[in-house]
Amino acid sequence: MLTKSQARLFFIGGTAFFSLIFVMLTVDTLRQIPERQNTKAMTASVVRGKTIWDDRNCMGCHTILGEGAYYAPELTLVVNRRGPEWIRIFLRDPQAMYPGKRKMIQYDFSEEQITDVIAFLDWIGKIDTNGFPPEPDLKPQVALAKASVAAVSDRPAYFDSVCTACHAVAGQGGTFGPALDGVATRIDPVALDTWLADPQKVKPGTAMPNLELSDELRAELVAWLSTLE
Amino acid sequence: MKFRSQRVAYLFFATSLLLFSLQIVFGFIMGFAHMGYDVLHDVIPFNAARTSHLNLLVFWLLSGFMGAAYYIVPEEADRELHSEKLAVIQWAGLVIVGVTAIIGFQFEWWEGRKFLEIPRPLDYLVVVDVLLFLYVVGRTALGAERFTTTGSVLLVGLTAAALLYLPGMITFESQVMDSYFRWWVVHLWVEGVWELIMGGILSFLLIKLTGVDRELIEKWLYVIVGFTFLSGILGTGHHYYYIGAPEYWLLVGGIFSALEPLAFLGMALYAVTMARRGGMNHPNRIALFWTVGCGIMSFVGAGFLGFAHTLPQVNLWTHGTIITAMHGHMAFWGAYAMLVLAMISYAMPNMTGRKLFSGWAPEWAFWISNVGMIGMTGAFAVAGIAQVYMERKIGMDFLAVQEAVEVHFAGVVLAACLLTVGIGMFIWNFVQYGLPNDEAVGQGG
Incomplete structure (x- = not known):
């Protein structure tokens, strides 16, 4: 078990040792500061x-x-x-x-x-501050998020409330279904319309449900999806 | 109290509480300014309020430490103070320098160096006054037949604090050098030698309040202050990350700052363990509250919250934001303000012979002021985190961010009202004790 004199030795020895290192680092720091702070200027x-x-x-x-x-x-x-x-x-x-x-x-x-x-x-x-103050690291992402919201703001309300549960556009939305960016380049409007009318008929076993969309709504969605190039 | 001359501590304690009240007033001025109500701008601009707030803190804590030393040293040396008259002169000197400094700040008589704003001519008076203080307590200790470990640690801490004041009086043309040596004073005080003073006072209080064997308490005192210097000296590095000092300080400062909570954890465990071992049955329960509270809150405020923002990866973003104020408030409160209040709570019944510690007021003063300070810390944290994300990480304009966080300063001010009520009750209790009484001399406690 630790005795009182050992405890005292720990205190005095530790203090002396770390003070010495501190003084040595200070000497080195004072040697480096003229260049880092650009004393000449x-x-x-x-x-x-x-x-x-x-x-x-x-x-x-x-x-x-x-x-x-x-x-x-x-x-x-x-x-x-x-x-x-x-x-x-x-x-x-x-x-x-x-x-x-x-x-x-x-x-x-x-x-x-x-x-x-x-x-x-x-x-x-102009002092070498080891990188302080840093560049705002979230700035580009915030700018990106704002831009993508603006780009898809004209989409049908139905898409926002239902489709985005599984599908994403411009990084926003669910990931269960495929992202729909550029869908117009992959599927033509007629095929899209057939697909939306009854997905199971086109591809049996697909996870995409039959949403029983009205002809009007389906036309609106197809028209908008066809703009995603 | 055992010796008549211990009563001189009363002057210092009363001064402490008076200056503490004034510190709170300046705090409110700053809180309202942050809320957007800088109504005193033309009379007390923010930098004058801020400088007064910080220096009043330093003054009242030092006054409290000196009072504690005048009370503790005679008991640990088992003799009267070397000279009560010199102690009173020293007190008067401290008050004169302090009052002059605070008034001077309102007229731009200062050095714009955070925490060390006292102008140079007054610095010399501080040195003379502190030398006189060290002479009185030092002669008392040296003239004794035996002097205890507790007393020695306290005196070594006070002497080292005086010596470390000197690097702050060197004039530099370079901001980098100025900053480098300013931290020798500020950091090596609060995360170094002040912890020796804290350890010494805590040890004295625990010996008196718990009845646990002195040898055991003093052994652990050495271990704790050992950890303080083991981590705290190189921990200075966390102030050297971004001021123009070499890059290795990121590593050195990061590692040793991460160890700093150990010393405070030690203080917390020390206080709690000894209090439990002693059975918590000392009649002056409230002094024990403040003592154990000091150990625990110093760990939360200085240890844990300090650790939370001194890691270089975190500090790169939080450095120079309201996060610093968040940590600063609870650290000073837990480690040093509560310590002085503990000492006052313990010494007052002994000095006056009146046992006014058992009423509801002192107990509520403890709880209300602590809840208030925790609330303030929380509000500062919310404001600080919001600032870091909006200003530092997203790059929003400074003023826009400040307007966005104004509402959190309403939180700071509300919580500060609670703190003020608690401290008001503490001071009311202090006043009720009255003056030291000769009939109390020779009584134990």
């Missing part, structure tokens, strides 16, 4: 910009490199995102840009001070 303007950043406590609302408060936008890549001209106009009168929205303090910066702040933010944006 740290002009006098950049340094003045940091002073303004600190004096105004910008971190009290914004985050930079992900650090600060969560009341105002992340600014690591702001120069890249907005461009220097936009930032200059914004800083001249922050409340004019988004009237009635969340307010930034009007600091009455001089043009030189604005130049320094932009220089600082520009330098920040």
Whole structure:
């Protein structure tokens, strides 16, 4: 069983060991930082910009490199995102840009001070941050989902309520039956009409049920399906 | 209380509760601003409210730790404090620096560095004040015939906390370097040496409240604080993922942050096991509530919720979002706020000789404030997760997302009202105890 002096040894030894590793990693980090932060690009303007950043406590609302408060936008890549001209106009009168929205303090910066702040933010944006902030990874999928909904929005209401239980179009719908994208290129309208009138007669044993569609509805579905090329 | 000079702790505890109340007020200002009602924008803009909120927290916790030390050290050293007068001077110094800092923040007298906003001239006063504090408790301990493990761990923690304040006073031209060393203070405090202070205070409370053998409690104290440093020192790496430091911090920080919950799990098991072993029959049940609650909530808030967002794969998306506020609130509450409230609950009846711990008010104060804090954490979590998906993963505009999550801040504010009621009841109970009483000197407890 562990004795008290062994426990103390574990505490002191562990602390000493991991402190030593921490100091060694720090030495190596300090060696690498000049290149990773691009020290050569740290002009006098950049340094003045940091002073303004600190004096105004910008971190009290914004985050930079992900650090600060969560009341105002992340600014690591702001120069890249907005461009220097936009930032200059914004800083001249922050409340004019988004009237009635969340307010930034009007600091009455001089043009030189604005130049320094932009220089600082520009330098920040070029630090090697190991990929922060990341590109929004769901953005393409959201865009795709929106597009496909628009493309098939004119389909018959019956298709949406019944057919989609088993069939998908543009990635939306069930998977029990085959997807119907491009069905018009595989089956001509007459064959589609015959099939829908009585699937079992065309292909005995098929899982597709006889939906006993009216002639009118069948015509509507065939007309629409024939547009899926 | 055993010794007359322990009563000086009262000043620190009263200060703690006063500053805590003020912290809550600034919290409400921020909560309303997030809901879209930034009505005080021209008087107290968000960055002033935020800086005041954070620094009041640090001040009231430190005041609580100092009060705890002034109460604990004489008992562990078995003698009066080296000088009660110096302790009172030190308290006055702390109050003056604190009040000056909070007022200064309203006039932009600050350094815009999260958690370390106190301007440099006041930093030097903090150092002088803390040195005076360490002198008083240190002399008390060194002059004793014997000094316990509990007392030593507490003092080592306090001394290390003072030393680690210094890297925060170096001026850097580079944001990267500034950030790197700022975490030496902030991280190595809250996930390092403050846990020593926490371990020391918990150990003292458990010894007093459970009656379990001191040797056993102190042995496990070493194991727990051992785990703290084993994980916490290299765990600093989770602050170095994306600030311009080398890529290996993703690996180092990821692994050791994942181990950090172990120390807090240790604290939780420690408190629960010792309390059960002692039979939970100490008359001051409410102090035991806060003590065991502190162990458990520190594991949930600091350990589990910390783990949940320090993995590099998760943190890449959650870094710098409301998720951080979610974790931060329950972590500080569980590990440190509840600890100070536990210490106050234990010490007040002993200092005043009045046993006001058995009424309904202190018990309801415990439950209501905890339910309030859990509610706040939940609301922050919903807002944070929504923000991460909309802003970070889908790429929606920042302001559009903030408007979408405004409703969850109504949840934060409602839950904060509960917390406020609980803390109000706690303070009411504190006031009813009255001042320390000489008749209580020499009584056990």
